[in-house]
Amino acid sequence: MNDHAGAPAPDAFREIPPTTLADVLGRGQVMDLGIRPLWSPTPRVAGPAFTVRCPPGDNLMVHAAIHRAAPGSVIVVASGDLDHALAGGNVCAVARRRGIAAFVADGLIRDLAEVRAMGFPVFARGVIPFPGRKAAVRPHNVDVRCGGVDVRAGDVVVADEEGVVVVPRDRQAEVLRSARTKLAKEAEEDLDAWEAAHRLRIDALLRDGGVEGGLDGALDG
Missing domain, CATH: 1.20.5 (Single alpha-helices involved in coiled-coils or other helix-helix interfaces)
Structure with missing residues (x-):
């Protein structure tokens, strides 16, 4: 069923727990347990995915994304690098100021104390103090794989302390109806x-x- 043309506002998914969405969508749309909130209690977030791909050791396109993503977006980063930070306190501060809803990153960040203090939601694999370089230019909003889930630009990402669920952009109205009924x-x-x-x-x-x-x-x- 393709409901993309009449898709609900992404904010509507903030009322739906990831547990309910997981029941409706199945395991394939739930990111693995390594993608977790880095401070607690983290509020539930919901927003359209702005996708980013970074090669190991490089975070240039995350730095670009905070200026290109629309307010309300969830910046979803595919990296898998466990040796370098994708973002730090200033990047998160600018993202927050520009209305970005959250970062969901298959990788690491740094400056966690600053991020926690400003209340910016970050779901990632952990923290490391060493930053990546800024050299690799890659396109934004291409299909990525984050936490074991394929994510496309415009998919709705819903995340809280229970986990991260991705609602495909062409099923949003259907999934929202089913979740509300449940x-x-x-x-x-x-x-x-x-x-x-x-x-x-x-x-x-x-x-x-x-x-x-x-x-x-x-x-x-």
Whole structure:
């Protein structure tokens, strides 16, 4: 289903937890656990991806991206370099001042104390004090792979302490509808009802797996 022409505003996804989006989209749209918030508590962010590709040891195109990305964008960086920082305190400060929503980087940053103090959300693999050089010119907004997920410019990136999920740009309306429906259904179900349904389900699965008596049966080895 292609809903790109009538795609919702990216801000609408800020109300949707990554856990719900992961349930709707599946594992393939969830970045690996190495891409994590570098300070806590980090607010949930949602915005269209502005994609950047940097070769190992170089961060020129990240420095360019903070001046080219539109306000509200999430700058998504494909690098994989674990020896050099892609950005530091001043880069994050300018990004924040220009309205960039967050960095999501398959790589490292530096000046974490400054970034934390200014409250700029960064999701990355970690921190290193040594910066990269600035020499390699690469195009922006090409397809990249970040945290094991293919990301295209305009995909919506939703991230918080639960993880980072990428909503494909041609499925945004469909995914938002499904996520809202799922959240509404969950809100109507209290814990007692959930527990009862859960017990029935797990009991049936255990019986199907050969456990006589289900939950009340013996599971001893």
